[in-house]
Amino acid sequence: MTTATIAGLFAAHSLTAAALELPTGGLADVLGRRAVLIAAGLLNLIALVLVGLGSAPWLLALGMVLMGAGRALSSGPAEAWYVDTVHADSGPDADLRPGLAGGSSATSAALAAGTLLGGALPWLLGVGPDLGARLREVSSGLLLPLSVPLLLGAAVEIAFVLYVVTALPEPPRSAVALRDVLRDIPATVVGGLRLGGRDMLVRRVFLSAGAAGSALVTIELLMPGRAAAVTGAPESGAVLFAVLACAGFICSGFGSHLAPLTARLAGSGERAVMVSLGAGASGLLLLAATAASTGAGALALSATGYGLLYLGLGAAGPNQNDILHRRVTRAGRATALSVQSLALQLVGALTGLVVGVLRPGPAPWLLGGTALLAGSLLWVRRSALAPSAPQARTPQPSAASPSVPQEPARFEI
Numbered sequence: 001m002t003t004a005t006i007a008g009l010f011a012a013h014s015l016t017a018a019a020l021e022l023p024t025g026g027l028a029d030v031l032g033r034r035a036v037l038i039a040a041g042l043l044n045l046i047a048l049v050l051v052g053l054g055s056a057p058w059l060l061a062l063g064m065v066l067m068g069a070g071r072a073l074s075s076g077p078a079e080a081w082y083v084d085t086v087h088a089d090s091g092p093d094a095d096l097r098p099g100l101a102g103g104s105s106a107t108s109a110a111l112a113a114g115t116l117l118g119g120a121l122p123w124l125l126g127v128g129p130d131l132g133a134r135l136r137e138v139s140s141g142l143l144l145p146l147s148v149p150l151l152l153g154a155a156v157e158i159a160f161v162l163y164v165v166t167a168l169p170e171p172p173r174s175a176v177a178l179r180d181v182l183r184d185i186p187a188t189v190v191g192g193l194r195l196g197g198r199d200m201l202v203r204r205v206f207l208s209a210g211a212a213g214s215a216l217v218t219i220e221l222l223m224p225g226r227a228a229a230v231t232g233a234p235e236s237g238a239v240l241f242a243v244l245a246c247a248g249f250i251c252s253g254f255g256s257h258l259a260p261l262t263a264r265l266a267g268s269g270e271r272a273v274m275v276s277l278g279a280g281a282s283g284l285l286l287l288a289a290t291a292a293s294t295g296a297g298a299l300a301l302s303a304t305g306y307g308l309l310y311l312g313l314g315a316a317g318p319n320q321n322d323i324l325h326r327r328v329t330r331a332g333r334a335t336a337l338s339v340q341s342l343a344l345q346l347v348g349a350l351t352g353l354v355v356g357v358l359r360p361g362p363a364p365w366l367l368g369g370t371a372l373l374a375g376s377l378l379w380v381r382r383s384a385l386a387p388s389a390p391q392a393r394t395p396q397p398s399a400a401s402p403s404v405p406q407e408p409a410r411f412e413i
Contacts, residue, residue: 005057009064016068021342024072028334033077034170040073041161045154052150053142076337081168083325083333096325100318101259108253108314112246118149119242195336204378205324208277209340211375212313213348215284218368219309221355248310255314262315269319274379280312281376284369288362
């Protein structure tokens with residue numbers, strides 16, 4: 001396949017996820033977290049099998065579209081279920097940060113392990129007795145070494161669906177007709193969009209997600225080419241980038257683990273977000289400053305900047321989401337998370353288009369770094385967080401209408 005065809009397949013994934021982000025968030029709030037998570041797991045299972053076994057472009061495109069739909073379905077329900085459960089168990093004032101940090105660290109650890117395992121398995125199958133050749137022979141060419149990581153991912157999705165069915169109990173919901181579900185989704189989506197318009201803290205969380213999306217797209221677009229320039233060849237550059245990606249996920253997981261401590265040291269979740277995003281922005285600015293240099297010192301600074309970016313984003317996430325969950329009710333929680341994810345993806349896509357036309361050098365790196373720095377500066381002015389308990393007792397006019405307390409006054413793009 002040509003590079004343009006491959007880019008088109010990834011665009012099919014991203015555009016599907018973006019188009020379905022808000023409607024599926026509303027679906028989770030109306031229909032239930034567990035049902036939507038099960039649907040996400042099944043769609044991802046089918047998608048991974050199609051991409052792992054398919055050879056025709058239309059089959060691969062279908063797989064990427066289904067994967068995008070699964071991505072949209074899974075972007076908020078699990079976290080919304082967690083927060084609902086903690087609130088039901090320990091009250092609306094329960095500290096959410098340790099659990100959110102633990103979940104984010106687990107995600108980063110899984111991404112790091114998956115990056116290494118997915119890259120190493122096809123190579124390992126060709127070592128020694130060449131099990132990859134036997135796979136091709138036994139399956140008449142259907143199974144290739146590159147199919148194995150994807151099929152392993154499909155097996156993980158089966159385990160995921162079984163886990164959701166058995167280990168994520170939800171309070172019983174009243175029976176809802178399909179037409180009522182479809183009718184309530186637009187109202188829930190509109191409520192989620194309005195939420196960012198009328199609540200300053202929620203608006204900051206959404207804008208910070210967009211800034212993080214800009215930073216992530218910058219690093220993901222530019223770092224592979226930079227790694228190839230360092231090693232002198234695309235193949236060795238790809239190996240270096242795989243190692244860097246794994247290291248980035250580890251830094252992100254470590255940052256998430258440090259999120260509660262960051263909040264305590266900074267004095268509040270808001271200041272922790274400001275410090276964390278500022279640290280991430282300094283990492284991108286270091287990469288911008290060393291973009292035209294190839295010496296050992298410049299490489300060391302580049303590696304430091306790369307780690308700082310992921311460390312900062314990892315530490316900011318749980319603190320942002322802790323603020324977000326204190327400002328929304330159960331009825332609109334998954335929708336709010338979908339708006340946050342949508343902001344990350346849309347701003348990231350726009351940044352990617354701009355980065356693609358900028359001349360190589362510091363300028364593309366500066367774009368992402370400046371966006372993340374602006375996201376950090378959003379949190380300079382501190383706001384008074386309203387108590388959670390009154391919000392939880394406020395009667396809701398409709399299950400599809402998220403509400404927040406009156407003022408006084410939280411990216412595997």
